[in-house]
Amino acid sequence: xxxxxxxxxxxxxxxxxxxxxxxxxxxxxxxxxxxxxxxxxxxxxxxxxxxxxxxxxxxxxxxxxxxxxxxxxxxxxxxxxxxxxxxxxxxxxxxxxxxxxxxxxxxxxxxxxxxxxxxxxxxxxxxxxxxxxxxxxxxxxxxxxxxxxxxxxxxxxxxxxxxxxxxxxxxxxxxxxxxxxxxxxxxxxxxxxxxxxxxxxxxxxxxxxxxxxxxxxxxxxxxxxxxxxxxxxxxxxxxxxxxxxxxxxxxxxxxxxxxxxxxxxxxxxxxxxxxxxxxxxxxxxxxxxxxxxxxxxxxxxxxxxxxxxxxxxxxxxxxxxxxxxxxxxxxxxxxxxxxxxxxxxxxxxxxxxxxxxxxxxxxxxxxxxxxxxxxxxxxxxxxxxxxxxxxxxxxxxxxxxxxxxxxxxxxxxxxxxxxxxxxxxxxxxxxxxxxx
Ligand code: IFM
Numbered sequence: 001x002x003x004x005x006x007x008x009x010x011x012x013x014x015x016x017x018x019x020x021x022x023x024x025x026x027x028x029x030x031x032x033x034x035x036x037x038x039x040x041x042x043x044x045x046x047x048x049x050x051x052x053x054x055x056x057x058x059x060x061x062x063x064x065x066x067x068x069x070x071x072x073x074x075x076x077x078x079x080x081x082x083x084x085x086x087x088x089x090x091x092x093x094x095x096x097x098x099x100x101x102x103x104x105x106x107x108x109x110x111x112x113x114x115x116x117x118x119x120x121x122x123x124x125x126x127x128x129x130x131x132x133x134x135x136x137x138x139x140x141x142x143x144x145x146x147x148x149x150x151x152x153x154x155x156x157x158x159x160x161x162x163x164x165x166x167x168x169x170x171x172x173x174x175x176x177x178x179x180x181x182x183x184x185x186x187x188x189x190x191x192x193x194x195x196x197x198x199x200x201x202x203x204x205x206x207x208x209x210x211x212x213x214x215x216x217x218x219x220x221x222x223x224x225x226x227x228x229x230x231x232x233x234x235x236x237x238x239x240x241x242x243x244x245x246x247x248x249x250x251x252x253x254x255x256x257x258x259x260x261x262x263x264x265x266x267x268x269x270x271x272x273x274x275x276x277x278x279x280x281x282x283x284x285x286x287x288x289x290x291x292x293x294x295x296x297x298x299x300x301x302x303x304x305x306x307x308x309x310x311x312x313x314x315x316x317x318x319x320x321x322x323x324x325x326x327x328x329x330x331x332x333x334x335x336x337x338x339x340x341x342x343x344x345x346x347x348x349x350x351x352x353x354x355x356x357x358x359x360x361x362x363x364x365x366x367x368x369x370x371x372x373x374x375x376x377x378x379x380x381x382x383x384x385x386x387x388x389x390x391x392x393x394x395x396x397x398x399x400x401x402x403x404x405x406x407x408x409x410x411x412x413x414x415x416x417x418x419x420x421x422x423x424x425x426x427x428x429x430x431x432x433x434x435x436x
Contacts, residue, residue, distance in 0.1 A: 006435075013384065014385025015074045015432055015435070016075070016078055016387035017077060017388050018349050018390055019394060020112065020115035022115065024079075024392055026052070026053060026417075028052065030088065031088045032088050032119055034171075036052065036397075037051070037053075038171065039171030040171075046398055046399075047399050054417070055417075056392050056393075056395075062097070063101060064419055066102055067105075069102070072429050073429050076110050078110040078112060079098065080112040080115035081113055081140050086140055092140065095111070099148060109147070110152060111151060111152065112209060113153055114133060115154075116170070118172070124165065127189070127257065130186050131193065133190040138197045141203065150205040152207055162235070169398050181256060185256040195269040199269075204272065205272045207272055207346065208274065210274070213235060213281055214281040214330050215282050216283050218308055227304060231282060231284040235282070240338070242264055242268060244342060245338065246265065246267070248260070274343050274345050276346070277350070279320055281326040285308055293307060318399075320352070324372035327347075328375045332376055345382065347387060350373075350386065350388060351388050351389035352366075359423050367427075370386065389405055392406040406422070
């Protein structure tokens with residue numbers, strides 16, 4: 001464990017913890033179905049065969065979660081509003097109770113309006129889904145807007161597009177490969193419409209949570225560099241360029257549906273902050289003709305790149321390499337590429353999966369990443385906050401309950417879903433107490 005105290009972060013820094021609705025709420029019988037409920041019923045879709053029907057049961061136990069946040073000493077909580085729940089009787093009341101309890105505990109609520117649980121029957125390949133999302137956002141903002149100032153539109157449209165629509169390992173389980181791109185465009189359009197709807201409802205602090213993985217070429221060989229560039233475009237810039245520059249990387253606009261130029265004006269509505277989810281860099285080479293792997297994800301042969309293990313680094317339980325300087329690189333890279341078009345940044349997710357209550361590996365991970373974040377600030381990147389992923393062990397999508405990202409252990413075998421703070425919880429609490 002590191003012993004040097006962490007450097008001080010700027011005054012007013014947001015210190016938060018993140019979760020998402022489908023991963024923690026449970027109470028599936030009290031909301032409409034989402035594409036994830038449908039996907040989880042497919043044999044073999046979820047590694048441990050589980051579902052999120054109960055998960056951490058936060059729907060019934062959110063007061064315990066709020067008490068844990070208060071005890072941790074964070075000043076913000078990023079949760080998500082489930083679209084199917086918000087459209088079900090009693091759904092918005094649940095989020096009102098959560099927001100009221102957070103405010104009473106001195107914790108800023110930071111809701112995300114879409115974290116992958118699309119209502120069953122809707123489809124991101126359809127343009128109309130973007131307008132339906134804007135309606136959902138309007139309804140939620142009308143109900144919570146008097147108490148919520150900071151909003152996140154979408155979580156990781158890249159992962160939802162690629163894992164869910166191109167590779168089929170996430171819901172809705174489509175394997176469309178490059179034909180999945182319209183799902184990206186419609187999510188981006190939905191984001192832009194949501195920004196407008198939130199501003200019309202009086203919101204003044206609106207952002208998105210986008211995943212970013214610095215892409216390292218396997219070698220200096222031309223074909224590896226070209227494959228890495230392709231991967232960077234696909235995973236990062238297909239989303240960040242339209243959001244921040246109002247245009248797609250070369251060659252992509254032609255593949256998108258509709259009046260793309262007009263849509264891009266909506267997509268690139270000014271943001272108050274840009275949320276970055278950072279986990280690890282990607283080492284990318286020319287295609288090998290074989291399947292390749294990133295952690296536990298198989299990437300099929302036949303796509304124009306291959307993914308490679310980053311050697312010589314510790315790995316999380318998920319198999320992801322621990323590379324804190326990748327966070328500094330991500331942030332300085334974003335500033336370099338987007339310059340003044342990059343709004344202040346908030347790290348909306350950063351964390352790791354490890355088993356056990358005495359999670360010294362997680363402490364080392366978080367310590368090194370906070371130092372890397374501070375280096376980016378010293379190098380001039382305007383970073384306003386950091387949210388750990390995650391407050392609780394939770395339902396890790398197609399991995400089920402096997403990957404534990406929480407500062408707080410959840411006993412998924414107990415009817416009470418007993419919560420037990422891990423060593424990392426006490427560590428982060430002490431770090432936050434020492435901040436100015
Ligand atoms: O659990 C997920 C989260 O829902 C989105 N970002 C990555 C996390 C870890 O895989």
